[in-house]
Amino acid sequence: MSASTAPFKTRYRRSLSDPDLKPRLLDFQRSWRESRDAQVRRLEQRTEQSFDELRRDFAAVKDSVLERLDEYIAEFRSNAEAAGATVVELSTAQEAVDYIAGVCKSRGIDLVVKSKSMVSEEIELNHELEQRGITAIETDLGEWLLQLAEERPSHLVMPAIHQKRQYVAEILGEELGREFDPDDIPAMVASARDGLRRHYLSAGAGLTGANALVAETGSIMVVTNEGNMRLATSLPDVHFVTAGIEKLIPTWADAERQLQLLPRSATAQTLSTYTTCITGAQPGKEMHIILLDNGRRAMRDSDVIGDALRCIRCGACANVCPPYQIVGGHTFGHIYTGAIGLVNTTFHHSIEEAAGPQGLCVSCGACQTVCPVDIPLPKQILEVRHRAHESGHAPLWERVALRLWARPRLFHNLMGIAAAGSGLARLVGLVHRDHLRLPLPGRLRWRSVPALPLRSGQTLIKSRPPVNPLSESPSAGRTVDLFAQCLADRLLPSAVDSAARLIEAGGAAVNLPQSQHCCGLPAFDAGDWATARRMARQTIETLEGSEHQIVTPAPSCVISMQEHWPRLFSDDPEWLERAAAVSERVHDLADWLDGPGRLPDACLSNGGSNSWSAHRFCQASNRNDAGARIDQLVERLTGETAKPLEEPDVCCGFGGLTSLAAPEVGAGILERKLACVAESGCDKLITNNPGCVIHLRAGANAGGASHQTLHYADFLAARLPKNL
Amino acid sequence: MITLGDRIALFADGLQAAQGDLVQCTSWDDVWEHAVGLSDETPVVSPIAYEQLQRGELPDDSEPLRSIADRSVGITVATLAVAETGSVLLIEPTPRDRAVSLLTRHLIVAVSEADIVEELADGFRWLAQQPRAAAYATFVTGPSRTADIERSLTIGVQGPCRMTVAVLA
Numbered sequence: 001m002s003a004s005t006a007p008f009k010t011r012y013r014r015s016l017s018d019p020d021l022k023p024r025l026l027d028f029q030r031s032w033r034e035s036r037d038a039q040v041r042r043l044e045q046r047t048e049q050s051f052d053e054l055r056r057d058f059a060a061v062k063d064s065v066l067e068r069l070d071e072y073i074a075e076f077r078s079n080a081e082a083a084g085a086t087v088v089e090l091s092t093a094q095e096a097v098d099y100i101a102g103v104c105k106s107r108g109i110d111l112v113v114k115s116k117s118m119v120s121e122e123i124e125l126n127h128e129l130e131q132r133g134i135t136a137i138e139t140d141l142g143e144w145l146l147q148l149a150e151e152r153p154s155h156l157v158m159p160a161i162h163q164k165r166q167y168v169a170e171i172l173g174e175e176l177g178r179e180f181d182p183d184d185i186p187a188m189v190a191s192a193r194d195g196l197r198r199h200y201l202s203a204g205a206g207l208t209g210a211n212a213l214v215a216e217t218g219s220i221m222v223v224t225n226e227g228n229m230r231l232a233t234s235l236p237d238v239h240f241v242t243a244g245i246e247k248l249i250p251t252w253a254d255a256e257r258q259l260q261l262l263p264r265s266a267t268a269q270t271l272s273t274y275t276t277c278i279t280g281a282q283p284g285k286e287m288h289i290i291l292l293d294n295g296r297r298a299m300r301d302s303d304v305i306g307d308a309l310r311c312i313r314c315g316a317c318a319n320v321c322p323p324y325q326i327v328g329g330h331t332f333g334h335i336y337t338g339a340i341g342l343v344n345t346t347f348h349h350s351i352e353e354a355a356g357p358q359g360l361c362v363s364c365g366a367c368q369t370v371c372p373v374d375i376p377l378p379k380q381i382l383e384v385r386h387r388a389h390e391s392g393h394a395p396l397w398e399r400v401a402l403r404l405w406a407r408p409r410l411f412h413n414l415m416g417i418a419a420a421g422s423g424l425a426r427l428v429g430l431v432h433r434d435h436l437r438l439p440l441p442g443r444l445r446w447r448s449v450p451a452l453p454l455r456s457g458q459t460l461i462k463s464r465p466p467v468n469p470l471s472e473s474p475s476a477g478r479t480v481d482l483f484a485q486c487l488a489d490r491l492l493p494s495a496v497d498s499a500a501r502l503i504e505a506g507g508a509a510v511n512l513p514q515s516q517h518c519c520g521l522p523a524f525d526a527g528d529w530a531t532a533r534r535m536a537r538q539t540i541e542t543l544e545g546s547e548h549q550i551v552t553p554a555p556s557c558v559i560s561m562q563e564h565w566p567r568l569f570s571d572d573p574e575w576l577e578r579a580a581a582v583s584e585r586v587h588d589l590a591d592w593l594d595g596p597g598r599l600p601d602a603c604l605s606n607g608g609s610n611s612w613s614a615h616r617f618c619q620a621s622n623r624n625d626a627g628a629r630i631d632q633l634v635e636r637l638t639g640e641t642a643k644p645l646e647e648p649d650v651c652c653g654f655g656g657l658t659s660l661a662a663p664e665v666g667a668g669i670l671e672r673k674l675a676c677v678a679e680s681g682c683d684k685l686i687t688n689n690p691g692c693v694i695h696l697r698a699g700a701n702a703g704g705a706s707h708q709t710l711h712y713a714d715f716l717a718a719r720l721p722k723n724l
Numbered sequence: 725m726i727t728l729g730d731r732i733a734l735f736a737d738g739l740q741a742a743q744g745d746l747v748q749c750t751s752w753d754d755v756w757e758h759a760v761g762l763s764d765e766t767p768v769v770s771p772i773a774y775e776q777l778q779r780g781e782l783p784d785d786s787e788p789l790r791s792i793a794d795r796s797v798g799i800t801v802a803t804l805a806v807a808e809t810g811s812v813l814l815i816e817p818t819p820r821d822r823a824v825s826l827l828t829r830h831l832i833v834a835v836s837e838a839d840i841v842e843e844l845a846d847g848f849r850w851l852a853q854q855p856r857a858a859a860y861a862t863f864v865t866g867p868s869r870t871a872d873i874e875r876s877l878t879i880g881v882q883g884p885c886r887m888t889v890a891v892l893a
Binding site: 024028031046083139140141142145158159160161163164165168185186188189190192193196197201216217219225226227228230231234235251252253255256259260267269270271272273274275276277278279280282283 | 863
């Protein structure tokens with residue numbers, strides 16, 4: 001069984017066993033980011049439109065087509081047929097394979113040369129044709145290398161990005177019967193010219209994909225760099241086109257809009273080398289255009305997932321994906337890779353194939369920020385996870401853990417026991433810098449286990465007098481409900497207390513709603529929506545008792561209440577309304593300190609010169625939430641300048657359950673983050689989500705890093721004047 | 725609308741970014757001389773280029789691609805060029821029209837400076853009005869390339885290894 005078709009767990013282990021994969025993909029992601037951003041900036045300047053405007057415009061074009069798909073298919077068909085092409089609409093992979101094989105058989109064709117087509121990968125065409133005695137040869141260099149190695153693409157546009165040059169030299173050597181120097185890449189590339197030429201000359205058919213199907217003329221548009229597509233459509237007498245029905249666009253003007261976004265997002269080129277437009281069969285030749293459904297109409301009719309059909313297969317979602325960088329596309333995806341693969345696999349293949357990698361996504365939301373058609377991938381991945389959970393694909397430990405978590409009293413009792421245990425460990429010297437010295441197994445050793453403080457955040461608040469107001473903020477004299485967050489309350493109690501102090505410094509009183517527990521985020525994230533609903537209802541009941549504004553030091557809970565609750569209660573008008581009434585009152589602490597509870601500029605300046613950098617909670621940052629820019633808030637309140645941190649918005653690797661379900665992924669992403677922190681040279685790393693603090697601190701502890709990690713509330717509250 | 729000089733300069737930038745070269749020529753003789761100077765072999769020319777040049781070797785009628793494969797220098801003519809992207813638009817309905825741009829090692833594409841449009845959108849507007857041209861039309865932006873082996877950019881894979889656009893005054 002080849003590296004790419006093995007069961008998920010095998011692929012996961014294999015990808016981790018290649019020591020070169022991570023650094024190579026990291027290098028790739030960083031260089032892509034830089035060149036892609038430069039391209040997008042130039043595009044924005046030239047068009048005087050923002051990337052958001054440009055992508056929404058084009059997304060609207062795609063949406064309008066999807067809404068009236070049958071009309072556009074009919075228009076395309078009639079124009080293409082008038083130009084001499086044969087257009088067939090097929091429902092399944094099987095039908096597509098049968099059709100192509102049938103045409104080949106009736107024409108006596110036993111060799112097909114292929115230009116890159118993801119749809120042909122989707123239907124596993126090469127393998128299927130082989131079974132029927134027809135040979136298909138890939139002519140895109142990357143695809144050819146994969147075919148020689150019997151592998152699948154690990155990236156949508158850089159299909160062989162996982163292959164090392166040594167390996168390439170080996171497989172080319174085997175195919176062509178001569179030796180290659182792994183360091184002479186030009187020679188290996190040149191071999192494709194000779195190695196493939198004979199196939200072009202003897203093939204009976206050429207097969208291509210289509211980046212777009214232009215309805216107004218019945219044309220196909222194909223974008224390539226090597227020139228192989230033009231060869232494959234010039235020599236053989238039959239031209240097959242395999243394309244998903246979602247590739248339809250109305251006009252050539254729309255094709256141009258797609259090209260503004262596609263090459264820039266894919267390879268960071270202004271335009272790829274060859275943009276080829278073909279209308280109809282060439283004189284004396286045949287053209288068969290296969291419009292494939294294979295789950296696409298079902299996808300379109302699915303509420304949350306339908307937008308994924310806008311995809312133009314640029315691969316950008318993988319290029320910014322932190323877990324993709326750790327495991328690559330053979331693991332992060334199925335045949336389609338990256339974030340889009342976590343979504344569309346459900347429809348083109350099966351929920352079983354889609355389920356495996358779901359747990360690898362850290363929900364950081366980076367994918368949507370660069371998607372040139374603005375697909376809400378993070379939201380869709382959560383939907384697929386939910387479906388995977390519903391069809392029984394959740395690990396047992398996860399289900400058990402979430403059920404325990406969902407019971408507030410049991411959770412508090414367990415945490416109390418853990419805190420007492422941590423206290424004992426402290427007494428006998430088993431705690432070092434707030435972490436337990438435990439003999440962890442190798443795959444978990446990258447992170448220490450935090451020792452639980454004895455007192456919870458809420459207890460700390462109750463056991464001290466209020467802080468004197470620093471200023472008369474707009475919130476002076478009001479009472480604010482503090483939502484501590486279940487995790488922070490026990491694992492990061494100081495941040496909860498510091499949040500309360502900062503609110504009080506603005507003149508408001510802090511109230512702690514009784515029996516507050518968990519908003520349901522961990523269960524929602526895991527796809528266990530029934531449990532999430534239970535937890536959300538409990539939180540809503542706890543918080544709806546007052547009219548106060550609610551503040552939390554955990555932006556993840558704000559996102560959970562504002563974005564996930566409406567999804568949890570979409571079929572339950574009563575709870576939907578109650579949820580909305582609560583979530584409307586919720587503020588992230590950073591927003592509060594800049595808004596209703598605004599503290600004055602430089603009010604927390606302590607005259608010292610502190611050396612700090614800020615990691616921004618990725619999910620909030622990728623949603624472009626103002627509160628995520630904590631470096632700006634802290635600079636404003638302290639008058640100090642942050643030390644620049646590279647990739648401040650890239651995930652730290654916590655990712656909720658990901659760091660438990662796939663510890664190697666959590667560790668790999670953390671390593672990337674901690675390298676940036678070390679590079680910054682800061683003494684203190686501040687961040688805004690409690691989960692990130694705990695994760696970054698435990699990782700720094702295990703790795704012996706010298707900086708201190710803290711929630712920005714702790715960093716700021718330490719500068720409040722001491723109460724007399 | 726930007727000036728002709730600006731369009732040429734912008735086009736040159738785009739082409740250079742795609743690893744193509746530009747030469748400015750004053751006549752078809754000039755284009756020919758440039759091509760001849762590149763190699764000892766006689767340049768091969770596409771049918772559309774032959775109409776202008778009246779010299780050079782045309783692709784074979786029955787086996788156009790085989791007859792051209794890997795020849796050193798070829799000349800063809802673009803219908804228009806796009807300043808924004810550094811691309812040329814080749815209208816090549818038959819394999820014989822395409823042979824030169826597909827398989828010669830060093831491709832020379834002649835385009836009249838008056839045919840340099842500002843944006844890719846202008847190019848597509850033209851194409852939308854010329855349904856016949858879209859039978860087989862290609863915007864070519866530089867020589868063929870790949871980065872499929874360890875992302876190492878290599879110029880000249882299956883198509884031309886070098887591309888020069890001759891801008892005719």
